[in-house]
Amino acid sequence: MKTEDPSMTKPHIAVIGAGAWGTALACATAATGADITLWMRSPVPPGTRVLPRLPTVRLPENVTITGTFPQSADVVLLVVPMQTLRDVSTRLETVLAPSIPVITCCKGLEEGTSRLPLEVLAETMPGRPCGVLSGPNFAIEVARGLPAAATLACAELALAVQLTELLNTSSFRLYASDDPKGVQLAGAAKNVVAIGAGITIGAGLGENARAALITRAVAEIGRLAEATGGRASTIAGLAGMGDLILTCTGRGSRNYSLGLELGEGRPLADILAARTTVAEGVHTAPAMQALARATDVSAPIMETVTRLLAGEFTPDDARHLLLDRPPTLE
Ligand SMILES: NC(=O)C1=CN([C@@H]2O[C@H](COP(=O)(O)OP(=O)(O)OC[C@H]3O[C@@H](n4cnc5c(N)ncnc54)[C@H](O)[C@@H]3O)[C@@H](O)[C@H]2O)C=CC1
Numbered sequence: 001m002k003t004e005d006p007s008m009t010k011p012h013i014a015v016i017g018a019g020a021w022g023t024a025l026a027c028a029t030a031a032t033g034a035d036i037t038l039w040m041r042s043p044v045p046p047g048t049r050v051l052p053r054l055p056t057v058r059l060p061e062n063v064t065i066t067g068t069f070p071q072s073a074d075v076v077l078l079v080v081p082m083q084t085l086r087d088v089s090t091r092l093e094t095v096l097a098p099s100i101p102v103i104t105c106c107k108g109l110e111e112g113t114s115r116l117p118l119e120v121l122a123e124t125m126p127g128r129p130c131g132v133l134s135g136p137n138f139a140i141e142v143a144r145g146l147p148a149a150a151t152l153a154c155a156e157l158a159l160a161v162q163l164t165e166l167l168n169t170s171s172f173r174l175y176a177s178d179d180p181k182g183v184q185l186a187g188a189a190k191n192v193v194a195i196g197a198g199i200t201i202g203a204g205l206g207e208n209a210r211a212a213l214i215t216r217a218v219a220e221i222g223r224l225a226e227a228t229g230g231r232a233s234t235i236a237g238l239a240g241m242g243d244l245i246l247t248c249t250g251r252g253s254r255n256y257s258l259g260l261e262l263g264e265g266r267p268l269a270d271i272l273a274a275r276t277t278v279a280e281g282v283h284t285a286p287a288m289q290a291l292a293r294a295t296d297v298s299a300p301i302m303e304t305v306t307r308l309l310a311g312e313f314t315p316d317d318a319r320h321l322l323l324d325r326p327p328t329l330e
């Protein structure tokens with residue numbers, strides 16, 4: 001009788017959240033040959049291979065959809081909207097073995113606390129090895145296997161390297177980093193800047209203005225990263241500059257397209273009412289403004305986008321994004 005060699009056991013990657021990005025990450029990591037389980041909160045009929053958020057993508061055979069949280073896996077990717085991370089991770093913690101590493105793939109700050117994703121997990125999953133994955137990655141392109149890259153950061157570089165080796169594929173290239181704070185700050189802040197970039201174009205301020213906005217955002221995010229214990233140099237990488245370029249110019253971005261509509265004069269409430277998908281920048285902007293104020297960092301872009309979203313500025317005032325400050329040194 002044949003006995004199974006335990007060293008030949010396939011890795012198991014669990015993805016929590018079957019929105020656009022969770023579905024795409026299930027597809028991308030399936031290319032490692034691992035067994036993938038994809039947790040979704042809404043049940044689907046048995047045999048479902050196409051999920052609502054990416055209706056043109058068929059899940060690979062080694063992806064299993066489940067409604068039950070994993071107790072074990074080689075790694076768990078948490079891919080839910082930022083404002084649900086605390087609730088979902090609290091529930092997951094009750095069943096998941098304590099040594100299993102968890103990677104957050106959320107891009108945002110928690111509204112009300114201004115916590116970064118890993119700061120939330122430090123409270124809900126204390127002592128667990130954790131990391132963050134972030135980069136210029138539109139879900140549909142990653143799901144289709146088009147080439148893309150991202151940064152995977154952990155406080156311990158050795159863990160980041162180990163996880164990149166587990167998750168890297170020939171089309172989804174991962175770079176390891178030991179600056180999780182900088183990576184998280186970059187991923188959260190770019191959503192706010194993308195709304196600003198959309199407003200700039202929607203309000204007719206022009207592409208020069210958008211380029212200036214993106215460039216000044218790099219400096220602003222660098223200051224915020226340093227204030228939270230991250231490195232400004234991280235903002236030059238995939239999670240910073242890379243994602244700013246993508247999200248502030250690509251119409252596939254939900255944050256950018258929301259900004260476009262705002263800039264054209266449509267009320268925020270109407271824009272949100274017509275959407276079912278998450279635009280993280282709407283929640284992250286006030287949290288970023290609060291963080292900047294609490295850490296005494298000059299953050300005029302975060303401040304202005306927050307005030308535009310709150311209706312304190314009209315799109316006609318959008319030039320505040322760039323112009324209403326005295327000249328200074330670059
Ligand atoms: N879509 C993209 O291209 C990318 C998204 N991200 C980030 O990934 C995160 C998730 O975004 P998407 O998947 O795009 O969002 P989405 O809007 O496509 O889907 C969100 C998913 O979360 C689920 N969900 C909502 N509330 C929940 C709750 N209370 N408990 C459990 N699940 C809940 C929904 O059912 C849905 O499946 C966000 O932080 C986003 O910034 C990061 C990189 C790329």
Ligand SMILES: O=C(CO)COP(=O)(O)O
Nearest residue numbers: 135136137138253254255
């Ligand atoms: O994070 C993303 C691309 O890297 C997706 O951006 P949006 O959430 O704005 O669609």
